[in-house]
Amino acid sequence: MKSLKPSKRAIPFLTLALSLLIVVALGTTQALAAWKPTRPIEFVIMAGKGGGADRIARLMQKIVTQNKWSPQPLVPINKKGGSGAEAMLYLLSKKGNPHVILVTLNSFFTTPALRKLPVNYTKLTPVYRLAMDTFLLWVNTKSGIKNMDDFVKAVKAKKGKWTMGGTGKMQEDQLVTNMLMQAYGLKGMITYVPFRGGGTVAKNLAGGHVDSTVNNPSEGLPHYPGKMKPIAALTPERIPAFKDVPTFKELGQPQLVYFMQRSINAPGGIPKDALAWYTDLFNKLCNSKEWKDYTSSKALNRACLSGAPLGKFFADEDVKHKKLLMGMGLLKN
Amino acid sequence: MQRADRIVAIGLIFVSLGVAWKATELPVGILPKEGPGGGFLPFWLSLGIAAVALMVLIQSLLSARRDESDTAGAGVFMSREGLGDLMRVGLPGMIMILLIGVISVYFSAALFIFYCLFLVGGHNLKTSLGVSIGVPVVVYYIFEKFLIIPLPKGYAEFLFYWN
Amino acid sequence: MEILGNLFYGLGIALSPQNLLMALFGVVLGVAIGAMPGLGSVNGVAILLPITFAVPPTSAIIFLAAIYYGAMYGGAISSITLNIPGASTAVATTFDGYPLARKGKAADALVTAAVASFIGGTLSIVLFTFFAPPLAEFALRFGPPEEFAVVLLAYATFAGLGGESPLKTIIATMLGLLMSTVGTDIVSGSPRLIFGGITGFYHGINFLVLAIGIYGVGEIFYTLEEGFKTKERYQAKLGVQEIVSTLKNLTKCTPTIARGSLLGFFVGMLPAAGATPASFMSYSIAKRFAKNPEEFGKGALEGVAAPECANNAASTGSMLPMLTLGIPGSPTTAVMLGALFVWGLVPGPRLFVENAEFVWGLTGSLYIANTMAVIVAIFAVPIFIWMLRMPMTILAPIILVVCAVGGFSPTQDMFDVYLMFIFGAVGYIFRKLDYPLAPMVLALVLGGLTERTFRQSMIMSHGSPGIFFDFAGHPIAAALMMVSAVLFILPLIPMIFRFRVSRSGTSA
CATH class of the missing domain: 1.10.287 (Helix Hairpins)
Incomplete structure (x- = not known):
């Protein structure tokens, strides 16, 4: 019975010690997992107000705000200069700052390579990929072109005067144009006319000022089916919104696949917990009903990816874009 | 001229x-x-x-x-008093701009406005203090709280975010 | 008849308490944002977009359109009272608005601006309501050569409106054009004139930075030198009688307003630069038609009415291609178009069928927002008059601070604030030496568009400038080029004539 006495006293002590331990343990785990933004998050956009990347960023802002997923507001900031160079250099200067994120286009790969910038994807922290935008080859409905054979014939008939509208030079649209010319032996027969944004490109096709474009579905939709006709898709499978449009793969050109990735990057060297918080945030966003609705109505591929696979995806895309640029003679080894 | x-x-x-x-x-x-x-x-x-x-x-x-009395040729470019007045506000204005990135737009603006009102303008202490504190406070609420545009805060950033 | 039915349906939607409140809220915010140097309608709409996330799209677009409208009115306020255009659309308003304010007629100018804006806006909405689809077809016919021809027309109408010295006008114009080439070359995508990789130059020289610099900061320097403490601010009176007498005076501006509104609507509708060239063209045309052209630039009411009716008309006009074609007619509608996508709406002919509530609710609300804006703007006049009565020793430092904040917020880059201050000094020196500032600003605003559309046309034609004079292929472009040529030559004729007279005068 004597031996019980200290043990009796030990019970409250042990309980206290244990509870303290638990509190401390809980506290530390909480401290580990509990990074939260403490000031407004700068949401840097590599393009001007009103463009495709800007729209996506503002849609994300809307979804995050409406669902109250972030204790601090997302503040979109447009840094459009130098085809994305300004935005990427800005992120480089914000190394270690977890309150800045960047929404990217494919100029994320092409601009650093072409302009020899001191920054590329390896200097930043990949956070999340949300979608892959698709490309279609479009012509004006008045042209009477029905399929790829008609298209090739029409281009050849114009004897080098065929025009293709697209956004910016040495960017996505021109890469796609070049892929097309190579695949169909049309080198030197298509003149590429650069415009400022995808919407303007589509309008110039609808108005008959250029002969063809490689617009994203969302850009072509306002003029479809009245004024613009899609000929073929640069996707591995048919796009659900354009079920009648064949893919280039079906037409015997399986290498003609091109996507525009929409992903989120943070500056290099941000705390692990911050990365975890953002990953969680964009995971919720990517799986939200709003995002699913948007991607299906605008014929984008919803493509949620994070962590190591995202790193690998970036590395592959980087190699792919360098090869494309080299193929065009714009980049040397 | x-x-x-x-x-x-x-x-x-x-x-x-x-x-x-x-x-x-x-x-x-x-x-x-x-x-x-x-x-x-x-x-x-x-x-x-x-x-x-x-x-x-x-x-x-x-x-x-x-012709000496040509319109572009007439008069002096700047009078001595004019230059003095310009320098007394223009230079501090420049310093205010440079300090924005260091001590935040709010403190920089408060200092500059107080300087202009109290030392140059000869207003009384009450008005000077009122305007120099009031303007940054109003700007803070409009930009940071309502429009949610973070303005530069320089090294004073920690003062604006407590947690 | 069907349109009238739709219009009443739309007015019904717009008059629901929630939408009415959104419109009022938007107009008040818009006037405030427009009056603040730096935040024009583009930034206002972009910044306040998150507020609309909580309401249905129809209410949201009503709110954004009300901001757009309000900002057009508000921009005139800072142009008139402080000589700082809040947005590029209000630059032309400074030409006569500020001289009027200095004469003690700020209230007249503000009321004129509000009423002219109202008339311009309303006429434009009526056109919008009844002719949207056919006009959209017309706008679609504008490709790069046609857009270039319109821009050239804007320069042409503006030729001969420079300062005293033609040489200095040429320098100012070329400087503005040169500044517009800084940043990224749109055609080749290469960085250009970034002076060894200065990041602040990558996004180019923002119009607002130049305008706030040379007008806002430069104006403060100018006033400081005239005597900081002794400076008497202009006496501005405002009462019921002043408003009534201004309204009576306005009748003589009627032809100006009518011309300006029509011009504004059509230029705004074209997918080019929107309201800014419209306001400049309207001003120049008003001066050409005026019985008293010598008063322009010194404080003519027509000089305030002309750009204001045009920029409001253009803001409605620019919504037409946005809704019908999915292309923005102005930078602000580009942001609104982005909002449409965020709400999951696809612009285009189908929008009018599938989302009739949205389209006609917006149309209806434009009538209401416009009426509200004129009332809000007139009620705001006394506040600004009170502000003008403040001693310069208080007003000047506050304006400098507001300019700094305004220079920073659009791009969130301190570099722009430094640049703005430098422009302030340059503007001050240029003004003293009779270099005209307006051509420089106009050239910067239109420069990018001019170069881009010209080079796009040249690529389209494989290097042949004949594309601009091809009556068969591009009849609109060719016709506009002819009009521009005539307008360029016209002011030269009296100049030659005057030269002869002055020659004979001195020899006699």
């Missing part, structure tokens, strides 16, 4: 020649099948500015000999 006119014309010639030289980084000629290159407009514009500025300079030199 005339001297200032000539200095500005000479300055324009030098600056535009410098810009013309920079513009040659891109093709300044007419490309086959494409029209003017990327450097065409800036290059020829700067050369144009240099040429016209030279004409202004020559005109000014000629008119000096002919």
Whole structure:
């Protein structure tokens, strides 16, 4: 019975010690997992107000705000200069700052390579990929072109005067144009006319000022089916919104696949917990009903990816874009 | 006044020649099948500015000999008191701009407004303090709280975010 | 008849309490944002977009359109009272608005601006309501050569409106054009004139930075030198009688307003630069038609009415291609178009069928927002008059601070604030030496568009400038080019004539 006495006293002590331990343990785990933004998050956009990347960023802002997923507001900031160079250099200067994120286009790969910038994807922290935008080859409905054979014939008939509208030079649209010319032996027969944004490109096709474009579905939709006709898709499978449009793969050109990735990057060297918080945030966003609705109505591929696979995806895309640029003679080894 | 006119014309010639030289980084000629290159407009514009500025300079030199009461030639560029007034607010204004990135736009603005009101304008302490604190507070609420545009805070950033 | 039915349906939607409140809220915010140097309608709409996330799209677009409208009115306020255009659309308003304010007639100018804006806006909405689809077809016919021709027309109408010295006008114009080439070359995608990689130059020289610099900061320097403490601010009176007498005076502006509104609507509708060239063109045309052209620039009411009716008309006009074609007619509608996508709406002919509530609710609300804006703007006049009566020793430092904040917020880059201050000094010196500032600003605003559309046309034609004079292929472009040529030559004729007279005068 004597031996019980200290043990009796030990019970409250042990309980206290244990509870303290638990509190401390809980506290530390909480401290580990509990990074939260403490000031407004700068949401840097590599393009001007009103463009495709800007729209996506503002849609994300809307979804995050409406669902109250972030204790601090997302503040979109447009840094459009130098085809994305300004935005990427800005992120480089914000190394270690977890309150800045960047929404990217494919100029994320092409601009650093072409302009020899001191920054590329390896200097930043990949956070999340949300979608892959698709490309279609479009012509004006008045042209009477029905399929790829008609298209090739029409281009050849114009004897080098065929025009293709697209956004910016040495960017996505021109890469796609070049892929097309190579695949169909049309080198030197298509003149590429650069415009400022995808919407303007589509309008110039609808108005008959250029002969063809490689617009994203969302850009072509306002003029479809009245004024613009899609000929073929640069996707591995048919796009659900354009079920009648064949893919280039079906037409015997399986290498003609091109996507525009929409992903989120943070500056290099941000705390692990911050990365975890953002990953969680964009995971919720990517799986939200709003995002699913948007991607299906605008014929984008919803493509949620994070962590190591995202790193690998970036590395592959980087190699792919360098090869494309080299193929065009714009980049040397 | 005339001297200032000539200095500005000479300055324009030098600056535009410098810009013309920079513009040659891109093709300044007419490309086959494409029209003017990327450097065409800036290059020829700067050369144009240099040429016209030279004409202004020559005109000014000629008119000096002919007519002293020419509109551009008359009067002094800046009076002594005018310059004093300008410097007393202009220089601190410049310092205010430079301090924005260091001590935040709010503190920088408060200091500058207080300086202008109390030391230069001769307003009483109550008005000076009221305006110099009131304006930054109003700007803070409009920009940070309502419009959610974070303004530069420099090293004072920690003061604005407690957690 | 069907349109009238739709219109009443739309007015019904717009008059629901929630939408009415959104419109009022938007107009008040818009006037405030427009009056603040730096935040024009583009930034206002972009910044306040998150507020609309909580309401249905129809209410949201009503709110954004009301901001757009309000900002057009508000921009005139800072142009008139402080000589700082809040947005590029209000630059032309400074030409006569500020001289009027200095004469003690700020209230007249503000009321004129509000009423002219109202008339311009309303006429434009009526056109919008009844002719949207056919006009959209017309706008679609504008490709790069046609757009270039319109821009050239804007320059042409503006020729001959420079300062005293033609040489200095040429320099100022070329400087503005040169500044517009800084940043990224749109055609080749290469960085251009970034002076060894200065990041602040990558996004180009923002119009607002130049305008706030040379007008806002430069104006403060100018006032400081005239005597900081002794400076008497202009006496501004405002009462019921002043408003009534201004309204009576306005009748003589009627032809100006009518011309300006029509012009504004059509230029705004074209997918080019929107309201800014419209306001400049309207001003120049008003001056040409005026019985008293010598008063322009010194404080003519027509000089305030002309750009204001045009920029409001253009803001409605620019919504037409946005809804019908999915292309923005102005930078602000580009942001609104982005909002449409965020709400999951696809612009285009189908929008009018599938989302009739949205389209006609917006149309209806434009009538209401416009009426509200004129009332809000007139009620705001006394506040600004009170502000004008403040001593310069208080007003000047506050304006400098507001300019700094305004220069920073659009791009969130301190570099722009430094640049703005430098422009302030340059603007001050240029003004003293009779270099005209307006051509420089106009050239910067239109420069990018001019170069881009010209080079796009040249690529389209494989290097042949004949594309601009091809009556068969591009009849609109060719016709506009002819009009521009005539307008360029016209002011030269009296100049030659005057030269002869003055020659004979001195020899006699």
